[in-house]
Amino acid sequence: MEQASTLISHPYALLAVIMLVPVFFLNLERWTRWKLFEYFPPIIWIFLLPIALSGLRIIPTSSSTYTNFKSFAVPLFIIFMLLDVDLRATMRVALRSLGVLVCGAIGVVIGGVLSFWILKSQLDAEAWRAFGALAGSWIGGTGNLAVVAEMVDTPPSMLGLVVIADTFVFILYFPILFSCKRLAKPFAAFTRVRAEDAARMEAAINGLEESGDNVHYRDLLTLFGVGFLVVWGIRSLSNVLPEVEDILTAKTWEYLILSTVALGMAATPLRKVPGTKAASMALVYVYMSMTGAMADIHQAAEAPYFLVAGVITIVIHMALCVLAARIFRVDVHLTAIASVACIGGAASAPVVAAHHRKELVPVAILLALFGYALGNYLGWFAAVLCRWVL
DSSP: OOOTTTSSSSHHHHHHHHHHHHHHHHHHHHHHTTTHHHOOHHHHHHHHHHHHHHHHHHHHHOHHHHHHHHHHHHHHHHHHHTTTHHHHHHHHHHHHHHHHHHHHHHHHHHHHHHHHHHHHGGGOOHHOOOOHHHHHHHHOOHHHHHHHHHHHTTTTHHHHHHHHHHHHHHHHHHHHHHHGGGHHHHHHHHOOOOOHHHHOOOOOOOOOOOOOOOOOOOHHHHHHHHHHHHHHHHHHHHTTTTTTTTOOHHHHHHHHHHHHHHHHHHHGGGGGGGGHHHHHHHHHHHHHHHHHHHGGGGGGGHHHHHHHHHHHHHHHHHHHHHHHHHOOOOOOOOHHHHHHHHTOOOHHHHHHHHHGGGGGGHHHHHHHHHHHHHHHHHHHHHHHHHHHHO
16 A cells, blocks of 8 residues: 655656665665775665655655565576576586585574474564575675565564564674684684695686676666566466475565576576576565665664574574585685585675685685575575474
8 A cells, every 4th residue: 555645656756766775885885885885785775765755755665656566676686696597507617615505594493493483472473584594695695685585574673673683793703804804724724635636626717708798788688577477377277286384385486486497598598698697696685675665674682682693594504504614624814714605695795715825716706606506495495493482
């Protein structure tokens, strides 16, 4: 229902505001390069400003504009995001570090469920939905957070707590990923890394293929045309599949099937079409801005519990990453990169990789993309487990 009493309610004007919020903060970061954005990235401001705008009744908290946009934007950015995933290249270049990433992702699920079990008496009964969204974010990225939130119908107000926990806990964890470089020798002794393993990795890195960034309008037409066709087909199928209360709804079926189909499409020539990252991230940022506008911050009292849950989850994630590094004989550099590819996604992984070894930047990007592939499935699974615990 539209809220006509707000200053801005017309669909065009509303979309303009929602889209210009990300434009402002992303350009502000690029123009100023303030250190502030290293600790509080644009995504948190993109979420918080619309909360203020809706709280001041400048824009509405509910509108058919939001509903209509999300109905096509979320499925499309699933496709665009996963089209970038080259599973074969990831397996070839970073098989052992991929094992660390998978174990770290399992650590996120275990940590999320355990922390939910510990804190459930202090949380809202619907908080299991938010824990699934947080797991999706820390196994893939913001796109996965948005997808899992849609899959399990996470309330916008709780999504705000997820964004806060995600950002603040990662700020605490990020310096550890940098400083662990100094532990290279003792870590290598602990994980039993051999010289031939390092040589094999160097050869694989040298064989990586660079992809171009030039985007033509025909590329965007191809992506959106194929995207809408796939969404239509899968949405028609998901509406006739059996549902299980709160766990497998028509929307959940749609996103699970869509994730699988998109990964299959990544093995076709469609993966070579430029523009997938730009298109997916544009939709993700607008989604987060729109979700902020829909948020009700009356549940902000639960924020400390979400932060505690985030710390517990990160500790368990880190422990499983170290254990996996020993099992798969991975050095500290690739372990840190696998961890940040999981927790921080494609934006943070190259930064940590460049600090450890610049040659590992392509591996970091590949691992982060693989995290995208896992995030939707494991984030939803974490939510289901939390609901079962409840």
